[in-house]
Every structure is written in C-alpha cells, then in structure tokens.
Amino acid sequence: MALPLASVQLYTLAAEFSADMNGSLDKLAKIGLKNVEAFDFVRRPAEIRAALDASGLASPTGHAPLLSDELWTPDGSIPTPANEVVFEAAAEIGMTTVIDPMVPTERWITEDGVKDIAERLNTASEKAKEFGLKVGYHNHAQEFLADFDGQTAYQRFLSLVDPSVAIELDLYWALVGGQDVVALVQELGDRLVAIHVKDGIKPETNPFAPDAPKFSSKSLDQRHAGEGEVPTIDAMKAATNVQYAVIEYDNAPGDVFEDVENSYRFLIDGGLAA
Numbered sequence: 001m002a003l004p005l006a007s008v009q010l011y012t013l014a015a016e017f018s019a020d021m022n023g024s025l026d027k028l029a030k031i032g033l034k035n036v037e038a039f040d041f042v043r044r045p046a047e048i049r050a051a052l053d054a055s056g057l058a059s060p061t062g063h064a065p066l067l068s069d070e071l072w073t074p075d076g077s078i079p080t081p082a083n084e085v086v087f088e089a090a091a092e093i094g095m096t097t098v099i100d101p102m103v104p105t106e107r108w109i110t111e112d113g114v115k116d117i118a119e120r121l122n123t124a125s126e127k128a129k130e131f132g133l134k135v136g137y138h139n140h141a142q143e144f145l146a147d148f149d150g151q152t153a154y155q156r157f158l159s160l161v162d163p164s165v166a167i168e169l170d171l172y173w174a175l176v177g178g179q180d181v182v183a184l185v186q187e188l189g190d191r192l193v194a195i196h197v198k199d200g201i202k203p204e205t206n207p208f209a210p211d212a213p214k215f216s217s218k219s220l221d222q223r224h225a226g227e228g229e230v231p232t233i234d235a236m237k238a239a240t241n242v243q244y245a246v247i248e249y250d251n252a253p254g255d256v257f258e259d260v261e262n263s264y265r266f267l268i269d270g271g272l273a274a
Contacts (some may be wrong), residue, residue, distance in 0.1 A: 001240060003274040007035040007268050009063065009196065009248035014039065014257045020263050021047065025055035031261045032268070037246050038062035038093060039101075042081055045089035052093070059093055061168075061194060061244055063101040066135060067117055070224045085132040097166050098128065099136035099194070104206050108153045109146045118160035125165055136166030138196065142208035144177030158191070167191045168246070171230045172198035172222070176206060182234045190241040197236075197250045197263060199228035217250040224253070225263035226270075236272045245273040 008028060010017050017024045028036060038059040041048050052059055065080040080086075090098045100121065107113040125135045143154035151159070154177075158167075169192055174181050185192060200222035207215040225232055225247070236245065245267055253260045267273035 001242075002181050003272070004195070004236075004239075004245040005035050005060075005242050005269075006033060006264055006273040007037050007061070007246040008033055008260055008264075009037045009039060009246050011063070012247065012249045012252060012260065016256060021051045022054060023169040025051050025057055027257050028260065029055045029057055031257070031264055033260075033264060034058065035060060035244070037099075037244070041085050041093060042089040045092040049093045059095055061097045061099055061136075061246070062090055062093065062095045063099050063138065064090070065102070066098065066100040067103055067120045068100075083101070085241045086211075087128055087133055087260045090133055091131045095133065097136050097193075099138050099168050100124075101138045102140060105145065105210060106144040107140045109210070111148055111156065112216070114148075114153050114156050115160060118157050121165055122162045125162055134164065134166055135163055136168050136194070138168040138172045139170050139177075140208060141177035141206050144174070144179055145206060145209060155187075158188075163191065166193045168194035168196060168244075170196035170198060170248070171232060171235055172196070172200055172228075175230050176202050178206065181231055182238050185235045185238045192231065192239055192242055194244040195236060195239065195242050196246050197225050197232060197267065198248045198250070199223045199225045199230045199232060199263075202229050220251045222249050222253060224249045224259060225266040232266075233270065233272065 036057055036059050041062055042064055063084045066083055070077045070079050103117055127134045144152050146153040148156050171181050174184055247260055247263045
C-alpha cells in the first residue's frame, strides 16, 4: 500500500485560520504539508480556493454536516445548508470527498436512529455523485455507547451504509469510546480511507454519554502524536487502504503550528505518511 498523504484538519487552527487565512495556510505549507482538510467551507468556497491556490495546497477532503439540521461541536452549533449547497462548494474548492463530522448522541442510541443515519448518508452519497464527489463519515465517541445484539451502534451503521461511503476513523475518539483501536482498524479493512491522527489521555468516562457533564474542547488532555495513549503507529500499520493521514487537535497543547509540525514530523520521519 502506498503511504497515505499527510494532511491537517483546519478545525485545529480555526481561530488562526479565520483571523488570517492566507498566512495560516502559508505556515502549513512551510511545515511541508501539501494537503488540508477544510472545515466551515460552505459559506466561503471561492475565498478558500483562492487561498489554497496561493499557498500551493489542496483540500481533497473536507468536513461538512450532511445528516443534521445543525452541526454540534463542543464549542457551539453551526447551522447546516442543504446537501446540494455543500457539494457545490466542495466541487468549487476541488474536493473529492465530503465527510460528515458529527451526529449527536441521541441519534446513536436507538436502532431506528442508527438506521436513519445510514439511510441519510446513502441518499447523500447518491446526490454527491452528481457533483463528481464521494461522501464519508467521521466518528467521535458517541457511536460506541449503544449495543444492539452484540454490535456497537457504529458496527450496525457500517452494516447499513453503502460500501462506497468513505470511513474516516478518529483514533483518539475511538479510544475514548472504549474501542481496541488497532482491532477496529483491522475490522474496517479497505473501507477505511482516512485516519485522524490525534493523541492524548483518555478521559475517565465517555464525555458523550447521555449522563455525562457538559464538556468543551479545552477540557481534553491532548498530546502530540505518539505522546499519548493512542496506539497510532500500530493502528496505521494495520490499515490497508488509507489515503489520508489527517492531523487534528481539538485542544492543541501549545502553539498550534508547532503542534501540527510536531505531529507532521512524527508521521513523515516515522515512515507513516508522505
């Protein structure tokens, strides 16, 4: 298998990117990155495309809500446009895959909820083909709370969603969800096309559980790749079809650009990404 391409989820540097789009992308290019994963791109595709072109970067993947009326994040909710609007913006930027980044807990704890998520994503996948795009799903930890006849809600989802739908596995959140990360990568096999390279210390309890106290990204103890509890090296070596290794911090431990560079060097120097 060819090495996956290194990338970075722009949510990692959301504040810096919003304040200085061109300057932020120039710093990422200087680190050595050639790809990013766009976030909150639908309202400004032309501006983002121009900034990417100026910095010599591409955004083959991007995060946008496809399955919800609004996108919940630990730091606030974002209204969501129609799928067609998302796909038009993604095509303008030059993406190949639009990945839904978050479906809230309450929809993952019933079988009907999981079925609805899969059906909506299958419908979105068909619509995306009209724009020359694919769709995908990115996990957090709520997908692993419920169990249906020995299957996690995530496994049930995988059994219902069309095989053409891309799977992007966030290693840190899978660990927080109580998963054997390496075994999950092996189970996903060739369906796994992108990995979120994220490390840190697992919270004592799943923060997405219905009875969990409210949390924000700032409460997470995240570390540079290879310096936390996530078995990143073994997980990436177990992958068989991963095309993108996407660096992300929900809570960068220091200067965000230095943190990104640290994880980038971990991937490149360790022979895990190109």
